[in-house]
Amino acid sequence: MKRYDVIIIGSGSAASQAANILRDAGKEIAIVENWTFGGTCPQRGCDPKKMLAEGAELVARVDQIKTLGVNGEITLDWATFKRRVDEYRFAVPTTKTHNWREHGIDLFEGEPHFIDEDSIVINGHEISAHHFIIATGLIPRPLDIPGGEHAITSDDVFDLASLPAHVSIVGAGYIAFEFAHILRRFGCDVTLLVRSRALKAFDRNVVKRLIDETERIGIDVRYGVEPSALDGDVLTLSDDSTLHGLVLNASGRIPSIERLHLEAAGVRADHDGIRVNAYLQTSNPNIYAAGDVSASDNPPLTPFAGQEGRIAALNLLRGNTRPFPERPAPTVVFTSPPIAKVGLTVEEAKANGIDFECKDIDLSHFLTYERIHDETAFSRVLLSRDGHVLGAHLIGQHAPELINLFSFIIQNNMTHQHVKHLQFAYPTSASDLSFLL
The missing domain is CATH 3.50.50.60 (FAD/NAD(P)-binding domain)
Structure with missing residues (x-):
């Protein structure tokens, strides 16, 4: 039975980031995957879904600007879109496995489960490690009805x-x-x-x-x-x-832990995922959990999964020196139009007894949106009494990029006075920013 320094279970964003750090630290690593290497986001999640959404957004934009002199109809061909999406997502496992093998990381494909605190079995093959990082993510919740x-x-x-x-x-x-x-x-x-x-x-x-x-x-x-x-x-x-x-x-989606036999490793978990402390360490001090499978306070979003993977690896190497930083979580629903948020909602601010001002603006009459006939555009910004942004909520074509600017403002503790003195290219959605605060 081979013994590794670290075994990583899962191969998505959290696992990839952890593997990079551990590999650079000279650790002998194995990665175990029960599906195909590369994780949900690039193969059956965010990335291919956004590629399809690009087509939907194009149809929506054409529909919006017909009144501005655009004539004719466009249609989307599923087979052609699917072919391009498949080219992208089917290349992911090959690229990932080639890179990892080149760096001396052993790969195991199959359904793993713990048999004790430092050993797992994959398809009858037993391996062990001094440490583990569990990064198995989420799977679709079964539809619990007959059929x-x-x-x-x-x-x-x-x-x-x-x-x-x-x-x-x-x-x-x-x-x-x-x-x-x-x-x-x-x-x-x-x-x-x-x-x-x-x-x-x-x-x-x-x-x-x-x-x-x-x-x-x-x-x-x-x-x-x-x-x-x-x-x-x-x-x-x-x-x-x-x-x-x-x-x-x-x-909905649920933690992918059912077949891991976590109890054999002394790892506590519940319906929210694997229980972790501030350092992403589980109830077994030699096992960490990162990404969507961990019951941390972070949302199940790819950037946070990657960051958790890095932090788990660093804590494993350095003895729990890096708690996960509290940062706002910008997030987008890529509908047509998209909606986006970062920070507190009105309900959350009230529940926490926070004194705030709510600034609502119908943006459809701003040139940025009027020129593309976006009648949905709207912003709601929550400001503290001293002018700090507590939350931002947007709908409209430019919401995904604007929300990143609001996240930057919150992370850097900027007030509306700071923002009003910034210069942006005009006419762009960013140049409207100071009017939204």
Whole structure:
């Protein structure tokens, strides 16, 4: 049985960043993956989804500016988009494994599980290590209804050779809304089933504007209903109505830990993931957890996963010297139009007893948005009484880039007076920034 310095379970963003640091420190490493090497984001998540969203955004932009003199129609060809997406995502495992092997990292492909505090088994092969980093991420939550196993997940969308006439999407989060907009723009009829509140982490005013636009483009948004059974292509709902066609389960994701046998390693976990301390160390001091699988306070977003992987590796090497820094988490829903947020919502600020001013602006009359006929554009900014940004919430074509500027402002503790003295190229969305504070 071979013994390593560190075994990393998983091969996504957190695992990759950890491996880079440990390799540079001269550690003998093995990486174990139960699917294909490279992780969710580049193969069945953020990256290929954004490539499809580019097409949806183009259709949306053309639709917006028809009144400004643009004539004709454009359509999206699924087969051509899929071919380009496949070229990208199928290259990921080859690139990753080639790089790791070149740097002397051993790779194991198969379903691992712990047999004691320092040993795992993969397909009957046993290996051990002084330390472990668990970075297995999240997997789709099963659709717990009769026949629910026949629904597809967001992982499967990229494998569809052609698109169906109708898709029912179960869920009300990022994945549900993004694929609703993508599939609608690719020509599908879409029904979006929202059990309670849509996009709970986002500002309600912004979400309301997104839902208005979602319905305007022909997506049937149904509230207060749940799927109760799936038989073939017939989905029965809790109100006894039925829908026909493909069912996409976008009801959420759960930690990928069920088959790890964590109890054998003395690692505590619950429905939120693997329990960790401020240094990403688990209840077994020789085992760390990083990325989406860890029950840290960070959102399940790729940049945070990568940062957690780096910090876990550094703490493993240096003896817990680096707690995870508290930083704002800018996040975007890549619908058409996109919405974005960073920092506190109004509800969160009130719940924490924070004294704040809320500045709401309809941006559709700003030249930045009027010139592209973006009638959805809106900003809500929360300011402390001394002028610091507590939170920013946006909808509109430029929201993804603007939210990065707001994140920079918060991270650097800038006040609205600092921002008003900055110079930006004009006319750009950044040049509007000082008016939003």
